[in-house]
Amino acid sequence: MKHTLTCVECPMGCEIEVVTENGAAVSVTGNSCPRGKAYAENEVVCPKRVLTTTVRMTDGRMLPVKTNLPVKKAELLALMQTVNGLHPTAPVHIGDVLVKNISDGADLVAADNME
Amino acid sequence: MKAGYDIVIIGGGPAGLAAAVAAYDSGVKDVLILEREARTGGILNQCIHNGFGLTRFKESMTGPEYAARFEREVKARGIEVLLETTVLSLNQQREVTAVSPEHGVFTVRAGAVILAMGCRERSRGALNIAGSRPAGIYSAGTAQKYVNIKGYLPGKEVVILGSGDIGLIMARRMTLEGAKVHAVCELMPYSGGLKRNIVQCLNDFNIPLYLSHTITKIEGKERVTGVVVSQVDENKQPIKGTEKHFNCDTVLFSVGLIPENELTKSANIPLSPRTRGAVVYQNRETEAQGIFACGNVLQVHDLVDFVSEEAEIAGRGAAQFVLKGAHPRESVSVENGRDISYVLPQKLDKNASGDTKLYFRVARPLKEIKFVLRCGEHVVLERKKRVAVPGEMETLLLKESQIKELSGNVTLEVVE
């Protein structure tokens, strides 16, 4: 099968063509660098994204949070359910783990400092 | 409150913070940052998505994380920051008058001033759309503030006009929070947003992008109940018979950003009609001696990484001015040639030292082109480029020796 996608690893945004056989990439063209090849191969097999959102702290402020590694794109909306149930208490600092291994070995971490 | 500082920076967003650190590291320690809000970081505080810092730090950070890096540097140097401080006026003698709850109205004299006020969103008022003005119409940035800072969703059924980056980011953000984004309409035949955002904010969630489309009617009395969207022709006029109707309770506008230059204008500092920011030299000094500008107040950037880079140039320039004073200039202009919407800096001082990066944007999407910088018939520099779009800033590096050799004004143009 032939897939056309836009590489998002850098602002160049190369148009990449990937041919897959039995779910695996057999050829990648159009990328300008190796990062593009890796991106395209993952993208056709199992696309992943970093989830970024906010949670309401017990004092009412909103704390930005993110997964520290990309998680499966298909799981993003389901993960939002879990994340919206969290209500941490200040102080919280960048990198503090809020949920260990929320998915695929990625932790949910604080992405801002709230004193 | 001191009566004077070597450098006063107006704005504590990404540009102001990076400029302060660079000025300090260039030997000027007496630096003051004036910030309107209760915290520094500017717009980055509400940009909770990631993708910041890829160019500069080779890692993907959220807006607050990117801001925190610079806040830490500012703090480590003991640079003074006044929060909740709004600058009321500025003049060419570099007197800055501001007001804050803590100090009331006060004036500080500055050895050099750095303008880092950022930009604001173009308003819907600039667009003529039929219909009354019901509730439920927001700029994308306002919606971003509601969702990310205040924590509530301004609506459940959304149509977005304009495919600027903030609009794209909000399409994803509101979808994740449970809203349904029915469409993003873009007047132009191409998007003004970054490709990464089209892929990850729209395609990932199957949100349709209608190019060459606009909203022609907003329905609803108290609250938005729907919109009519029409295709437009080459002259951006709606084509009859192409109307589509969407039920929605919210319309977001993401139709561009404008540098926030009221202060600059009040100080009679010349602006460029193309960038809507000040006209500057390589060191980001404006036509007013000792007053520098950087970041989105100078040109609307698409990557904060470039804002930091430009702010550092201004910070070093301002420090140089404080330490060594003004030097006589010998300047040439950089003109916009074919398919170039603007180039920055607009002026090159042949007496300035160091290489210079020209930042510029193309006027339309282009493929397989060459950027050519000429001085009369002489080609100073050229570079091949496979793809160029208006939404992504381009750069060219001009060597100090090339600048010194210029015999007159230069023109940057696209050759196909």
Ligand code: SF4
């Ligand atoms: S293939 Fe390489 S150069 Fe092209 S967009 Fe991807 S990372 Fe950038």
